[in-house]
Amino acid sequence: VRVRPLTCTETRRGDRRVVHSLGDGTVHVSAARHDATFGFSAVFDAGASQEAVFEGSGMRQLVELAIDGFSCTVFAFGQTGSGKTYTLMGPLGQSEAPAVLGLMQRSFACLLEHSRSHGPGLALSASYLEIYNEQVRDLLSPGPPCALPLRWSKTRGFYAENQLSVDFESLETIVELLLQGSRRRRTSAHALNKHSSRSHALLTIRIRSRAVSTNPAPGTNSPGKQGTLCFVDLAGSERVKDTGSTGELCVEANNINRSLLALGKSWGPPAAAAGPRYGPDVYFVARPPAGHCISLLAKPQGKRTHIPYRDSKLTRLLAHSLGGWGVTLMVACISPSSRCLSETLSTLHYASRARRVTTRP
Ligand code: ADP
Numbered sequence: 001v002r003v004r005p006l007t008c009t010e011t012r013r014g015d016r017r018v019v020h021s022l023g024d025g026t027v028h029v030s031a032a033r034h035d036a037t038f039g040f041s042a043v044f045d046a047g048a049s050q051e052a053v054f055e056g057s058g059m060r061q062l063v064e065l066a067i068d069g070f071s072c073t074v075f076a077f078g079q080t081g082s083g084k085t086y087t088l089m090g091p092l093g094q095s096e097a098p099a100v101l102g103l104m105q106r107s108f109a110c111l112l113e114h115s116r117s118h119g120p121g122l123a124l125s126a127s128y129l130e131i132y133n134e135q136v137r138d139l140l141s142p143g144p145p146c147a148l149p150l151r152w153s154k155t156r157g158f159y160a161e162n163q164l165s166v167d168f169e170s171l172e173t174i175v176e177l178l179l180q181g182s183r184r185r186r187t188s189a190h191a192l193n194k195h196s197s198r199s200h201a202l203l204t205i206r207i208r209s210r211a212v213s214t215n216p217a218p219g220t221n222s223p224g225k226q227g228t229l230c231f232v233d234l235a236g237s238e239r240v241k242d243t244g245s246t247g248e249l250c251v252e253a254n255n256i257n258r259s260l261l262a263l264g265k266s267w268g269p270p271a272a273a274a275g276p277r278y279g280p281d282v283y284f285v286a287r288p289p290a291g292h293c294i295s296l297l298a299k300p301q302g303k304r305t306h307i308p309y310r311d312s313k314l315t316r317l318l319a320h321s322l323g324g325w326g327v328t329l330m331v332a333c334i335s336p337s338s339r340c341l342s343e344t345l346s347t348l349h350y351a352s353r354a355r356r357v358t359t360r361p
């Protein structure tokens with residue numbers, strides 16, 4: 001869990017800090033009618049540096065597992081403006097100071113460093129997709145964005161057909177691909193965040209070991225190993241009421257909510273009527289339906305029923321990392337502000353459920 005600092009706007013209007021990290025992996029939320037403590041594998045308070053998050057979250061180990069041939073995924077989730085993009089990429093375009101680079105750039109550096117210092121190196125390629133209004137689009141191919149069909153195969157699982165995959169060998173190339181792709185991403189300004197990401201973005205690095213040694217030294221990659229490292233920047237969870245979205249933005253919000261819901265995120269008071277209701281003064285209310293993936297995956301193996309990955313494009317593309325053979329790091333991003341209390345609690349409850357999911361890498 002990462003708690004971002006209060007923003008200038010929040011400080012200026014006098015928001016209170018209602019979230020405090022107590023050390024040893026616990027986070028405490030205290031406000032008038034709420035007093036709750038949650039435990040996680042790691043909690044990063046507002047003062048934590050980008051480097052501390054990289055080193056303390058297990059991200060480095062995840063990169064090493066991917067080099068070793070595992071399917072690894074990291075995803076950032078949380079309310080709009082809670083620091084997901086900052087955590088993954090840093091303040092994109094505003095500053096290139098090394099200290100603020102995010103998990104992605106640090107992981108790329110770690111990968112390339114490994115490639116240079118270990119034997120024949122790694123063959124690396126990247127693809128970058130976004131899911132916008134339930135359409136999968138390629139962020140790397142030039143020209144106007146067009147929708148790619150999703151396919152399924154026994155060997156690959158779900159994948160986007162005809163997605164561009166670009167080989168890279170240097171940090172500059174992959175960082176440039178990340179910037180180019182991120183500029184193509186759909187963002188719109190609304191009340192909570194001036195550059196709100198309106199799509200889910202998935203950057204996947206495919207890693208193949210080039211080793212063809214007949215007698216590999218202990219600890220080196222044996223030939224044929226192929227791992228993936230996937231970074232997922234989810235569009236913010238949000239209630240239409242808080243962001244002041246109308247018209248096209250409202251359609252976007254509903255599509256974002258739809259796929260997050262399939263993933264297991266829910267909004268509004270749990271006792272509310274089931275099913276989405278939209279309107280200027282109405283929360284986007286959706287009671288967690290019986291079938292959302294995270295809750296189902298969090299049940300003990302014997303009690304699991306069918307997992308409805310097909311409910312959204314997002315869950316299809318993440319099926320392998322959510323419940324299959326992947327290794328997944330989930331970073332829950334929250335704001336410390338009193339105004340974000342209900343979203344913060346919802347993110348923390350979701351994160352607690354997500355923690356119980358086990359995969360078999
Ligand atoms: P999200 O992607 O969740 O919508 P952003 O990552 O865009 O949110 O963050 C919203 C704002 O807060 C940005 O201006 C960002 O620079 C700032 N911010 C987020 N996390 C931090 C942090 N840990 N330290 C400093 N600024 C942050």
Ligand code: MG
Pocket residue numbers: 084085086196197233
């Ligand atoms: Mg974002």
